[in-house]
Amino acid sequence: MSGTILKSPEEIEIMDQANRIIRGVLADLRRMIAPGMTTLEIDRFAEDRIRAAGGEPAFKGYPAPGGGVEFPATVCASVNDEVVHGIPSPGVVLRDGDIVSVDLGVLWRGYYGDAAETYPVGSVSGEAEELLRVTREALHRGLEQARSGRRVSDIGHAVQTHVEAHRFSVIRDFVGHGIGSHLHEEPQIPNFGPPGRGARLTEGLVLAIEPMVAAGGPDVTVSESDGWTARTRDGSLAAHFELSVAVTADGPRVLGGPRDA
Ligand code: MG
Numbered sequence: 302m303s304g305t306i307l308k309s310p311e312e313i314e315i316m317d318q319a320n321r322i323i324r325g326v327l328a329d330l331r332r333m334i335a336p337g338m339t340t341l342e343i344d345r346f347a348e349d350r351i352r353a354a355g356g357e358p359a360f361k362g363y364p365a366p367g368g369g370v371e372f373p374a375t376v377c378a379s380v381n382d383e384v385v386h387g388i389p390s391p392g393v394v395l396r397d398g399d400i401v402s403v404d405l406g407v408l409w410r411g412y413y414g415d416a417a418e419t420y421p422v423g424s425v426s427g428e429a430e431e432l433l434r435v436t437r438e439a440l441h442r443g444l445e446q447a448r449s450g451r452r453v454s455d456i457g458h459a460v461q462t463h464v465e466a467h468r469f470s471v472i473r474d475f476v477g478h479g480i481g482s483h484l485h486e487e488p489q490i491p492n493f494g495p496p497g498r499g500a501r502l503t504e505g506l507v508l509a510i511e512p513m514v515a516a517g518g519p520d521v522t523v524s525e526s527d528g529w530t531a532r533t534r535d536g537s538l539a540a541h542f543e544l545s546v547a548v549t550a551d552g553p554r555v556l557g558g559p560r561d562a
Pocket residue numbers: 415477478509511543
């Protein structure tokens with residue numbers, strides 16, 4: 302595959318450690334997130350934990366795609382109709398019935414880890430519960446395709462098929478990606494498309510697979526005021542789950558621990 306960077310088993314071990322830090326924070330947040338918490342509190346907790354573990358936040362200072370303001374925080378915290386890239390704020394107080402996605406990247410010994418999870422806040426609607434379940438399942442369908450000999454679009458096809466079987470929409474504007482000593486490497490991994498297209502997956506490739514799913518239509522708009530926050534155009538709920546996975550001789554190896562831990 303041209304443009305992709307294959308990792309040695311030793312590099313994959315370091316990336317496993319990077320993702321272990323992130324997965325620990327995401328698991329703690331699963332127990333902590335409750336009505337009344339602000340998204341800035343989530344950010345402070347995540348940054349403290351990453352630095353205490355010896356890592357560095359990977360998103361802080363990340364350049365904006367359009368050359369705008371750098372991302373100012375450790376996590377992206379995206380509430381309800383926000384799809385991705387929400388900026389943590391003391392003014393965003395989580396309420397009972399909200400959903401909030403937390404996306405977190407870390408730099409550890411020269412390599413990046415990247416994972417995200419969407420949490421229910423208190424008691425959520427049946428639709429929100431189903432959206433979270435289907436998006437998580439879609440991620441797992443995608444991870445299953447991370448095998449030597451498959452093609453890049455097999456991942457997106459598996460994600461899209463599962464999401465649309467539940468009458469939800471896959472967001473097209475943002476994609477998964479290769480990951481390693483750069484946060485974003487080749488190949489890009491759309492969450493939609495026909496199977497059997499694109500580059501062939503090979504052992505040593507590490508991918509961040511990240512379905513973003515809307516309960517309504519797939520169109521998004523990016524906030525003009527902050528240059529980052531992406532929302533569904535129709536105001537419907539959106540969810541986002543992400544894990545990093547290595548293509549190995551033994552099949553997909555989800556980095557940072559068991560996939561549901
Ligand atoms: Mg990512």
